[in-house]
Amino acid sequence: MRKIMAVYDEDPVYAQRLADYVNQKEKLPFTAMAFSSMERLQEYLKEHPAEIILAGERPAAELEALGIKNVMILSEAEVVREKEAGSSIYKYQSGSGIMREVMAAYCCSQPEPALSLLVKKAVVMGVYSPVSRCGKSAFALTLAQVLGRNFSVLYMNMEEYSGFSRLVDDAFERDLSDVLCLYRQGEFNWMKLKTMVYPWNEIAYIAPARYGEDLELISPEEMGDLTGRIARESGYERVVIDLGRCGRGAISLLDACDVIYMPVREDWVSQAKLEEFEEYLALADDGRVREKMQKIRLPRVRLAGRHENYGDQLLWGEMGDFVRRLLGGGQPGEWRNDG
Template sequence: MHQKNFVICDQEADYARNLMQMIGGRKELGFQMHMFQKLEPLKKFAEQKPIQILLIGEEYSQEERLEIPAAERFVLVKAEGRYLADEEKELYKYQSVDQILTKVLELSVDKERAVAKTLRKTRGSLIGVYSPIHRIGKTKYALELGKELAEKGPVLYLNLEEYAGGEHYFSKEQEQNLGDLLYYSKQETGNLGLRISMMTGQIGNMDYIRPIPVVQDLQAVTAEEWMQLFEQIVEKSIYEVLILDLGDSVNGLFSILEKCDSVHTLSIEEPAAKAKLQQYTENLLRTGHEKILEHTVQKVVRSRNGGTVI
């Protein structure tokens, strides 16, 4: 079978590499995968080989994007509703590989394969941020990601760590916290969206709800209660993106990560950190949660002047 050239061009190298590997692993689709970050090498490639499917980041200008010939052109966006050219199709960046493939196949010329590969879509996007390696700036990363996405659409940030940092990150002006929201969620009164709007604080354009302050209270929440809460937020609130900053003490951690559309996993270039990440990966495989790896985006961080650099 003649392989189709599937090209990903994005300035986030880790994201593009992960997406390329996941799609490339679907051998039955018959794609020949290629990845670029700069446009000049991509232009030279396009002069030599036809591009059937192009996924290109919105960071490149529309004029630059249209210079790349492709049968099907998708623009990776961080929020929906972008102004695109007629020959461009919008593709939300931070969703699972399955969801990305579904939309690509549905909107591409290969319609008959799209039907066979149709997968479930969710209304909102659930992004998990987790690392088995501690003290590497995970919460700072999650907050920065949320603020960036909130420039494009409504985002809610929830911290599910045992020690979230309290007033260092979150204002004390909001009296209610995530524990109160869980209580309202279990009442099933139908006005959870209104409750959330009355409880949130803001960091930039991003909304957040104060974390549960007592570790034992956090550990008492069941996996089922977390799942019910996330589902209700997606269904009954205005938020396009729900970011979960996850710690090791949350019940049902692997189940939550599995439910996420994408999981951002941070690591550092140190032997001990690499060993922890390897053990975490092995645990996922041994416990039957290998699906998490399919929508994991690994981020390598480094320290600079006391801060965290992605």
């Protein structure tokens, strides 16, 4: 059952735009309703209890009189007084930024989700290769972007040194390290995950681990289980994972994927690495992982200029054309919209 998130602000355009963003962009079990009149909000709440109220700055007594537990203030001051910090959110930031703060505050008031995301399990699409410098990361990022034109997509990068923050030119308050920490502590749930997801172009992403060592704190078996939970609980239709070094126990992580793309190269050293990996699969895999794997030979990526438009160059260049042809071929679990 979807609960109500009431958005109140005296600026009707602001209130409506924020409500529209929540309803159209966010995968949350809330229906956002916009109000620019306190009287209309009070009348509405008499018959429709709200789970959360986002309210422009009003006298505290007036907001307390609404009788709603989760009231968060949309503050016009970027820096709020310490005593208000727990319930104040800077209103002139991106919609995704506002919702990350809303969900973080909601988590504090409610340790376990009282609401469920009634969604299908996402298709998990892994990109892995035992071969170096094969275009794996460029392919994974392009795959996510192309899928993002038709589906809601969550992108994850599990490499030790991904360089992703340089590509998106952003700094992150939370990243995969925080997700892993929650999982190890037994506190992971979809609600807390939403506080760690960022938007980029047409996709959402979890920022890569800030320290490569953090990836060693969780076993491949645990990472496989976490991947399954994200697929089931996150609300996204596709999860694209750029897999780094899997190490021992790689089968558990690879088996968590529904589709595995494996870029390969034709030089002798690359072929030797591929043969060793296939020997490992022959011993460790019961056949399920090999059935999911698809070897691909990627086009060479030719980029012009600086990294600012790296994503667009991938999407509309040779790599983007390659991915669109690949998905257009109707490979299992890829391009068909099964929702």
